[in-house]
Amino acid sequence: MYRERAAVGIRSAVRWESVSAGDGVVRVLPDGCLDLLWSSRAGLLVAGPDRVAQVGRSVPGERWIGLRLPPGVGPAVFGVPAEELRDRRVPLADLWGRAAENLAERIEAGPLTHRPAAGAAVLEEAARARLRAAGGPDPLGARVAARLAAGATVAATAAEVGLGARALHRRSRLLFGYGPKTLARILRMGRALDLARGGVPLAEVAARTGYADQAHLTRDVRELAGVPPTRLLTPSTG
Template identity: 45%
Template sequence: MGGVYAERPAPAGLACLWTRTVTSSTVQRVVPDGCTDLMWSPVSGSLFVAGPDTQAQLATVQPGTLYGVRLPPGAFPSVFGVPAHAVRDLRVPLSSLVPEARLESFSDMVEFCASRVVVDPSLAATASLLRSGDVASVAWEIGLSARQLRRRCLDAFGYPPKVLQRVLRFDAAMRLAWGGMPFASVAFEAGYADQAHLAREVRSLAGVPLGQLIRP
């Protein structure tokens, strides 16, 4: 990934606070995780939002420290006032979404997100069910039609249900792999049919093999 990356706990409703510091221009591979981020670069003065990704993106990080506030899946609309699918696979200036926002520091970013985020237990339940169940069964279990579930997922998470399912499963697999679990066990624990299925999904979503992706 390059540089020094660090996370620290965030206020309730937010996923985490993070920084990445590099001493020279670095290309970073950003893989889908279902989350969205508000990011600030003091060097350039840019303050922008990273929407939910459907595949890996390569971003050039300039020397200095990049600050980020990560929102959990489903939280984007409550903070920025637009459906998550509107910024899918995009990097958008904060001023385009919330023109009245005046943020001048990392603490301002944290306060902005923490004061606006709304935690919706029904969305967390939907995501949890989709991690392990097929879309039709999940829609039936929560009392929605397939069309209603699709609309809910697009608005809250930025993805249709099947894509959300793939991204959440992929993110779970990445966490296990980074923890040192053997790849065959990762495939089983994350819900893939087998290790070959895991390998195909990693290549599709991340653009590189799993071994290369988790290489220090």
Template identity: 50%
Template sequence: MYRERPSRLDGAVLWTWTGERLGGVGVLPDGCMDLMWSEGRLLVAGPDTRTHVPGNPAAGHVGLRFAPGDAPGVLGVPAHELRDQRVELAALWPAARVRRLTERLSEAPDQAAALEELAVRAAADTPGPDPLLRAVVQALNAGRTVAAAADAAGLGVRRLHRRSLDAFGYGPKTLARILRLRRALALVRAGLPYAEAAVAAGCADQAHLAREMRALAGTTLSAYTASAKSWTALPSGSSTTA
């Protein structure tokens, strides 16, 4: 079962997943990065450009999904360096520090809460989220163009592209496509017909949405909808190990 709740860390989500497979549903790209505890290891899930198919959840996984653009500042690594990857936290932080954190989580009675505390403390030692990039995410998620989002944030398009690579792992056009697809799929899961969901989310038509589904999710709308019906709580952006 997959469950999530808002984290104490601003904009983040704390999630747990155990006990059953996702079937045909993978974890769709979302512009986010995750800090995860899986089978005694601390891992980082980089930003995805395609659907990630998770492995067996029987052992249980917990994770903290940062808001788009926030993780690089906390983890100390540009997002594009981890694009489409799952890496050990020890590859990013000093090994001795990660060993201490791993021991602490191993002994914790509530590993989800312990992971959240780890992230909260790490974030406290950083300057915090970039308000300009948060404004960009908000504008793109509202369906505004990249040029309009850049202008609203007071950034040129080229400068926004460079900053987006570091913050999100890809350029703002890719992020806009990913956010639009997720808006459309949320409407589909809510019961809206494909054509209406496509237009409401900002696609030209149903065919446009179908092409984006193939390109970003690697599946069809009908296959996704059939798989989603078997889930009571679909992951909205979590990532697990392969």
């Protein structure tokens, strides 16, 4: 079971809940986001920005709640540059100390049947408070991510936000965990898979999302996701 909806008070953030139905492979694709997570087995975690898919195994009955923060917002919430969390899963207590312990106690205080929705609201509240304390996210993150998500080149994006190539790369590492070229590849893969899941043929997907051809699309997705797009589009395939 998996469901999600828009978070309240954090633009473009998503709250989600899931329960593992059985033992199987779980493939989490890179998306440029950082997540604040609670697991019934592992407690509170931060999922950093991934460069490639993270592959693990689900534990039957394990419950998850999460708050997916849009690209560029995570550093203001967690208080560290995104590159320090890149490709990592970090206990929230390592970043927030006692505040993380208090947050876990609030989530785990209610009955299990009510925990997902209530727990997600607690995560949202904590993230909003951190954002307020930080004065909000760096607005550059949203501007850069929006341009790259729309298919703009890195050079065009740098010119539009008034930064040189090196400055944009440096700021991107702090905000997203990696440079703008990597973020652009990840966001393009996301656009391509969304179209393919909507029934658009892969050759047309490649043309509409800026790949040279379908073979280029397949190579890029395989590098980032670990499997070709046809595998990702097959139901119940990890």
